[in-house]
Amino acid sequence: MKKYSGFVIVLLLWFANVKGTTILSDATGIKLLGKDLWVLKSSKEMTFEEVKASNDFQKNMQDVPNLGISSTSVWLRFTLANESNIQNALLHIAYPILDEVELYLPEPDGSYNKVLMGEILEFKKRRYQHPDYIFNLDLPKNESRTYYLRIKSAEHLILPISVSSATMLWEGLSKENSISGIFLGAVVIMFLYNLFIFFSVQDRSYIYYVIYVASVGLTQLGIKGFTFQYLWPNNPAFEVKSVILFGCISGIAALLFTQKFLHTKQNARRSHIVLYVIMFLLSIAFVVTCFGLEQFGFQLMQITTSIFAISILVVSYIVMKNGYRPGRFVFSSWSILLAGAIIFALKDYGVLPYNTFTSYSMQAASIIEMALLSFGLADRINILKKEKEASQAEALAIAKENERIIREQNVVLEEKVKERTVELEASNEELNTTLDDLKQAQIQLVESEKMASLGQLTAGIAHEINNPINFVTSNVAPLQRDVNILIDAISTMENLSMSGITVEEKQKQIEDYKEEIDYDYLKIEISHLLKGINEGASRTAEIVKGLRVFSRLDEDDLKIADIHEGIESTLVIANNLLNGIKVTKAYAELPKIECYPGKLNQVFLNIISNATHAIIARLGEGAGEGELKITTRSDSESIYIHISDNGTGMDENTSRKIFEPFFTTKNVGEGTGLGMSIAYNTIKKHNGHIRVDSLLGQGTEFIIDLPIMNKISET
Structure with missing residues (x-):
């Protein structure tokens, strides 16, 4: 054998x-x-x-x-x-x-x-x-x-x-993992370094570059499978799409970075538009991939990526030839990246051998490209510094020239002033006499106005402050009742927990007991009562503040708030005024707005309070036929609140004066005349508008429009 x-x-x-x-x-x-x-x-x-x-x-x-x-x-x-x-x-x-x-x-x-x-x-x-x-x-x-x-x-x-064999395979994979680790370390360093610089200089170029570095890193690591292993191992549905999605994001970020970094809008206008078209195609690839068309999304991304890589080279070359220095960094970095991509592709098509160099050529080129772009961003800081110094020098030269012109003009003006002084001295004595007379008349008018206003304030302030105080005290009793119910509920739960019945029976008895005391409504009621007490106290403070200069209210915190919540809380506060009055609400879906919620609530309360008085004056208390209607709507820039009633209404003369300070149609002691003036100033402070539509004997409607996002006036 x-x-x-x-x-x-x-x-x-x-x-x-x-x-x-x-x-x-x-x-x-x-x-x-x-x-x-x-x-x-x-x-x-x-x-x-x-x-x-x-x-x-x-x-x-x-x-x-x-x-x-x-x-x-x-x-x-x-x-x-x-x-x-x-x-x-x-x-x-x-x-x-x-x-x-x-x-x-x-x-x-x-x-x-x-x-x-x-x-x-x-x-x-x-x-x-x-x-x-x-x-x-x-x-x-x-x-x-x-x-x-x-x-x-x-x-x-x-x-x-x-x-x-297993030994040879794991040895080879260990070396490849080390190379991927080096790539990951480089990406993390570039990411953190440029993110820190972005927070320091607030230049959008850096945030685009940071997004690009992160998405390129995730794309390359995704191709090697490490993102699936370490980031989302339990989400295969996302893994199927991840490489395509991050590839699209990296392309869009690279294009935005190129536009901002090279100022393509000024330096290469036509190419600037082409880059937007490529971004649009990458966005389509991103969207179709999200909707499950991975193969179409990959093909579109692959084609578009090839186009945009060449486009960036062309754009950077144009900008570089025009003498703008950052173009050199973009051109050289993308040239290296394109070379790495070509080596990687030739390996896939069998032109070059399959080895460590060809397999990791793309990652190595990416590291070099990211480093060169980081150098370009750092160099840009020096360019901006020089431009700033040149601008300051130019501004200084202009300032000196202006100073010279002003000195010459001052000489001319002094001569003219001397000529006019002679004329003015002649009539000065007569004007002084007239001015003294006017001052005396003004003092008398101001004193008369102060006494009239003080009389109106004194008559109405007690009633204005008494309303919220009464509302706070009226909420205490039901709140005490609800708290007692909760205390009894706790005692009942303790007794049930100590009983020997089964867990299922305990749960059933607890659910029955919660239904018996209407637990869900109890929570809502307590919340509303506490909110009402807070609003009542706040309103009392706001009334006192409102007695100051009307265009100067103390500032609260500026917040993003839900207007519907403010209206609802105001209706809770004004609930005692709405007896026998039907409240109809037609709310649209509103975005949250930037405002002073407490001050807007005061506006709503003033309008609702006036509406209830007008309804009662027309129909009588307890008539049950009055209606208060609140409607909201919005467009792309503002929200609108309509508050209407079927009360007595106003004639044209009253409508014109409704927002004047201390103007009131109520009897002495029933109002200060401050409510609608405060409302007007509050809406004006929000850069909004308030207007009134009213017909005598038919009712009144107030329309408020407020900007969704706006820098609110400080005056």
Whole structure:
């Protein structure tokens, strides 16, 4: 047997080569299977039985198969013969962004078991926790078996497939992980450094660049599968889209950065518009990918990315030729990135060998590109500094010239002043006499007005302050009642918790008890009562403040507030005034606005209070036929509040005076005349408008419009 064993082995090797079998020997190392693969493509999905019976497999002639983009699954077939001492041969597919990777493992009885991996499954379901796809081949020594692989992906199908021992595979992957770690460290440093500078200088170029660095880093790490492993391992639905989405974001951020950094609107106007068109196409790719059209989104992103890479080179070259120095940094950085992309692509198409340099050329080029752009941003600070110094020098020269002109004009003006002084001295004595007379008359008028205003204030202030105080005290009793109910509820819960009945029975009794005391409404009522007490106290303080100069109210905090909440809280406060009056509300969906909520609530309360008095004056108390209607609406810039009543209404003369300080139609002691004046000044303070429409005997409507977002006046 020993005599003929060498001959038998040679014969087996020859037979294996004839049949397309890959021989694993101890000297093989890591064996690329590219040229030993048979590929089957079909326009429709095929079953495994159909694939086994098919004669349409084509021999692959590339070390790393580049199968393009396919909407259906691609099948691969290969045969392995184990003539080595490897106990556990591993199949390694070094392309993490595959949606589905399914290996069909042959059994001795001729049947096949299948193992499914891919981005469609959670990461933890993989046997080996690595971004690449690693399968046990279960190939005993001195045996030959045929395997089938089913591959499906929305992205480009590039399949570096190899077979090796576990030791050699993990050693190689460890080196590759170290390279990816270096790339990640560079990205993090660039991100944090430029983010810090952005917070220091507040230049939008930096935030665009920071977004670009982050999205490029996530894209490159996503291609290597690390984002799926560490960031969202339980979200395969997002993983399928992530590389495309981050690729689109990085493209848009790069275009925005280029526009801002190179001032393309001034330095390359036509190219500036082209960049917007490319951004629009990337946005479409982003949106369609979000809606599940990953393959179309990938193809559109790939085409658009190629266009925008060339466009940025052209734009930066134009700007550089026009003498704007930042163009040099953009042109050189994108040239390097494009070179890295070309090397990476030539590797995929088999022009260049598949090795560490070609596999990581894109990441290395990205690091160099990001570093050069960071240098460009730093250089831009120096440019801005020089421009600022030149501007200051120019401003100083202008100031000196203006000073000279002013001195010359002062000489001329002094001569004219002397001439006019002679004329003015002649009439000065007569004017002084007239001025003294006017001052005396003015003092008498002011004193008369003060006494009249003071009389109106004294008569009405007691009533104005008494209303909110009465409302606060009226809320105490129901609040005490509700608190007592809650105390009883706590006691009941304690008794139930100490009882020996089952948990289910306890829960049932608790739910019955909550329904008995109407627990949900009780919470709402307590909240409203507490809010009403607070509003009543606040309103009392606001009335006292309102007695100061009307155009100068003390400032509260400026907040983003919901107007409907303010109206509702005001209705709670004014509830005692609304007895027998129907309140109709027609609220539209309103955005929150920037305002002083407390001051607006005072406006609503003043209008509602006047409306109730007008309704009662026309219909009588308890008539039950009065109606107060509150309607809201909005447009892109403002919100509008309509508050109308069917009260006595006003004639034209009264409507004109309604917002004047101390003007009132009420009897002495019933009002101060400050309410609508305060309302007018409050709305004016918000840069809004308030107007009144009224017909005598039919009712009154107040219309308030307030800007949604606006810098509120400080006066």
